[in-house]
Amino acid sequence: MATLKDVARKAGVSEGTASLVINGKAGPKNTTREIVLKAAKELRYVPNSAARNLARKESTTVGLVVTDIENPFFGSITRYVNQFLARKDQSMVLSVSNDDAKTEDSIIRNFIQQGVRGIIVAPTQLSRRNTAILKDVHEHRIPIVFISSYYKDFSAPRVLTDYSQGSYDLTNYLIDTGHRDIRFLVSHDLDAPIARERIDGFLRAYGDHSAMPHGRAIHRCPHPDFESGYREASRVIKDGKPDAIVTVNDVMALGAKRAIKESGLRVPDDISVAGYDDVVFASLSEIPLTTVRQNIPEIARAAVDLLFSPELQNGVDVRIAPELVVRKSTKAKNTHHSR
Amino acid sequence: MATLKDVARKAGVSEGTASLVINGKAGPKNTTREIVLKAAKELRYVPNSAARNLARKESTTVGLVVTDIENPFFGSITRYVNQFLARKDQSMVLSVSNDDAKTEDSIIRNFIQQGVRGIIVAPTQLSRRNTAILKDVHEHRIPIVFISSYYKDFSAPRVLTDYSQGSYDLTNYLIDTGHRDIRFLVSHDLDAPIARERIDGFLRAYGDHSAMPHGRAIHRCPHPDFESGYREASRVIKDGKPDAIVTVNDVMALGAKRAIKESGLRVPDDISVAGYDDVVFASLSEIPLTTVRQNIPEIARAAVDLLFSPELQNGVDVRIAPELVVRKSTKAKNTHHSR
DNA sequence: CTGTTAGCGCGTTCAT
């Protein structure tokens, strides 16, 4: 572990000039520049970033928090955030919160202690929570941006898919293809963006068709996961046969598919199913899933850009357009449906 | 951004004692301890870890490299590595290599420059490669451990599933249930652990049954992904109808399932299919996949333990037991099979 | 028990 001093000594120059050439700054003439570089290479010199950060009073790592890294959606988010960060010579420290607010708190606390240059957080599926730690982040002047969701009682830049639009497009398509009784399986907290905005789009589509959704079209699930999708769909089916079941994400949709199949009904012939996200395995299953694709690379790019944007406003709300992806899990229904 | 000096001044003590109480070290008596803690809280003091690392000459972050974070297998690895690292108060910087050796090199280079305390790498699917960067890691005295695979020409501790055993168990089960012509779809580099060890188990099972595999039972695929699984399986089917197709991971198995279905044959009635890993969606699809589960939490735990083990030997090769998971994609076959 | 001092490795003024 050679130090800058070693390099300087070996090159026969002072630490100061050695520092200049190592950082490629103007000043030293080419001849000495070569000498220093040669010495550095021979000594296998690698700058100590702790010392560098301390002296420069800046850091080159940003923190990313996600709720569930085993979900390919967040895997994809992570991949692209990492990629765009790398282009700015920034490292990425990752921590997973398991969708728990307390854990999220302590992760963020660690981030600010580590002196990260910025924080990107995909928050828990709650609409609001204790924001003390987030205020700490502000006080420490460290930029933060939310992706995929946000807290209603804390103002910070965020980049999300236009969830409402996505649900609108999907619902529109379903109504146009003869579906009338469409059930929507959402998360528990109806005020969380993952639910609220999607429900808005859902209802808007019905409104535009001068139609009314089923009286109990919105079904809340304890968690937005496979198990919940399976259970709630089972319950729905037991009480009747809707034209379609749509969910707030793809894994829930897979759960619904399973429930329908086990009940003896078929997808899409008896009941159409659609999800949200377009995670990899959505297209891989035997009955490829109709879904709403989120443009993850764009989301990641916008988030990183926002983090490094100096005129980063508190109220920025970037929306990325979704894309309806029609596959095999939905199918046109006759209009004379059962009621 | 209050500093230790500020806290000391406000508490009316020296920097030295302030440091002691902040770090919970013995010395200061309880009364002064409280005073300092109170001052720290009021100033919202947060230690600067760059300065701390510099002074202590140590770091509290370890680097993790994976090839593909969108694959739930690595998502799971990441989750548990992060979890076990957190218990040791270590942060995790993550980078994804996209299964490219050059990228992997530069990631590791960044890690050593960052002064990480250790490195865990899930390497590319190659059996060997230029190991210069890995030697640099050794020279910098930073511990490194490989998971899920390794390079044959570089000696370092590693923790892997007992791949051979897993394939052996699976093949055994298939032969016992009447399968004779089993095809094995593997990666391109037959010497890579992902292929070599699994093939060994495959052949060993045949040997123990005094049986012979099909003359061209081993099929190499350009990449171990869905597309390759699909294509190679299609080719296999066109040349005849084997009893089963097994692959080195689950996504390839899904590709094979798709190919079989498109050819008009049925899984498992006509051809059994089995994968490896037991990623989440393996059990979620309409025909739940028979597979070999890797004990990921154990792998992660062993890897970080190894990283922090002082007597970490160069040749350590930790093997975690796999578990055969029989589901619906395999089914007993009649022994009078077609040839 | 507590204060003082000397670095950790590097960036950055200032002179020269």
Add this chain to the structure above:
DNA sequence: ATGAACGCGCTAACAG
């Protein structure tokens, strides 16, 4: 164009 000196925030060794 280059060198000397100081400081970043904190820890550690030594006095007292």
